[in-house]
Amino acid sequence: MPDSKSTFHPAFVVFNIKNHVPIILEMENDGKQKALPTEKETELWLTLDTTVLQWIYAIISHDLLDTILERDTTTMKAWNRLRDIFQDNKHSRAVTLEYDFTHTAMKAFSSVSAYCQHLKSLLNQLKNADFSVDNSRLVLQLVSGLTESYKRVATLIRQSDPLPQFY
Incomplete structure (x- = not known):
């Protein structure tokens, strides 16, 4: 295993995750209406979703890829299909x-x-x-x-x- 002092991982550069994931999870919204996402925010979200989906596709076998690959899918749908494959059996x-x-x-x-x-x-x-x-x-x-x-x-x-x- 390489020396931990000389090992660099890109995650170490992220100091504020909110700059990369502009969403706050919460249980209640206290009756406040959330503003609808702007077209720019929606486009960014779709780009991020596609990026993570490509990451998933890159780290699974070709057999699994063939099994879960679907046109116009989302990261969540792909992830859930993988989860079902591994947990249902x-x-x-x-x-x-x-x-x-x-x-x-x-x-x-x-x-x-x-x-x-x-x-x-x-x-x-x-x-x-x-x-x-x-x-x-x-x-x-x-x-x-x-x-x-x-x-x-x-x-x-x-x-x-x-x-x-x-x-």
């Missing part, structure tokens, strides 16, 4: 990840470290799908997927009470 995603998690074995990896990193990655993905795996299950899965050369270590870990932390 939470359960089927969890089933697939659970299968991968329980069928992962060290023999498919170049090292113990790569094997552990893959299990940890699957664990994080399962958590993101609101399907948590506790430490004991993670350790037992790790041990059950070890190769024959780690048989003695696996036996020692299985006999530990409590099981050691995954790390």
Whole structure:
């Protein structure tokens, strides 16, 4: 990771976000009538919306882009379509990840470290799908997927009470 003192991010230059986003969110308007946006403000808003929409299009895969691309859409509509794609399939995603998690074995990896990193990655993905795996299950899965050369270590870990932390 680069040294944080030499890392520059454009967001650091923005000192007053109100200069870039001229909207104030509020729950109530206290009975005051809001002035209708001027043509210039509406044009600016449409330009900003198009800019953010292009940012979204630039950071998703071509498959996702083909799925959500629609003529004359807004950033909010595109964002909501993406949200629906990723959140509406939470359960089927969890089933697939659970299968991968329980069928992962060290023999498919170049090292113990790569094997552990893959299990940890699957664990994080399962958590993101609101399907948590506790430490004991993670350790037992790790041990059950070890190769024959780690048989003695696996036996020692299985006999530990409590099981050691995954790390």
